[in-house]
């Protein structure tokens with residue numbers, strides 16, 4: 001199971017919660033060794049202990065803040081090590097609110113984590129993996145990559161970057177034995193909503209996919225050699241619709257969803 005990650009260790013960023021932790025659970029169930037990265041060391045250690053006991057796999061923890069130079073350098077070094085064959089570029093965050101009202105550091109923080117750290121890690125992985133002609137780089141984007149979303153604009157932009165960057169990388173890596181895959185979830189049940197300032201329940205609960213389903217669909221698509229996966233039919237319809245709609249309508253849809261989230265938050 002999960003053949004794309006065979007032959008070595010997979011490093012997962014943002015593995016202390018949500019989608020990253022679930023990637024760790026499902027890859028470990030498929031007997032893949034792991035390196036778990038996030039800031040909350042105790043959460044990583046608890047998950048590592050659970051996975052070693054349940055599946056007999058090797059799990060290492062690497063506590064690091066990817067939005068800092070030292071944290072990022074440490075994780076890039078780990079990605080480039082000889083045993084690593086998989087990178088799940090998953091750590092990311094977003095914050096709802098009007099751009100002019102949000103502190104600039106908050107917007108820059110999203111760029112540092114979602115874009116800069118992901119790009120540095122992908123670079124380290126692409127160089128190391130192509131030398132060995134084997135490996136897979138998974139980049140977490142979002143359905144938000146297909147829409148301009150007022151009040152969630154910087155986040156959406158970072159996810160549009162991740163989608164397009166991943167596709168470009170996939171094409172550049174063709175024939176090298178290394179693959180790049182963009183994963184675009186829609187609303188998924190994780191800590192993401194409360195972190196984003198959307199602490200209400202109705203919108204997220206009505207629309208959200210269980211995290212287990214999201215990751216299972218992503219892993220299946222990765223093994224089926226896809227370079228882009230939008231998880232679930234509802235999200236696929238949203239992504240498809242974006243191609244047919246005018247920018248004006250895309251903005252209106254994005255705005256209604258974000259405003260509903262802000263009212264609930």
Ligand SMILES: NC(=O)c1ccc[n+]([C@@H]2O[C@H](COP(=O)([O-])OP(=O)(O)OC[C@H]3O[C@@H](n4cnc5c(N)ncnc54)[C@H](OP(=O)(O)O)[C@@H]3O)[C@@H](O)[C@H]2O)c1
Nearest residue numbers: 014016017018019038039040066092142187188190191192
């Ligand atoms: N949930 C959704 O609806 C959804 C939809 C589309 C796309 N996504 C994308 O999926 C990815 C995972 O989201 P999620 O829903 O699983 O979010 P989550 O539950 O909030 O988890 C985010 C993870 O990122 C880690 N993280 C945050 N800041 C970090 C930093 N500076 N350095 C290192 N790690 C950091 C967090 O761990 P620590 O706090 O311990 O550092 C946590 O493990 C994100 O890229 C997100 O944009 C999510």
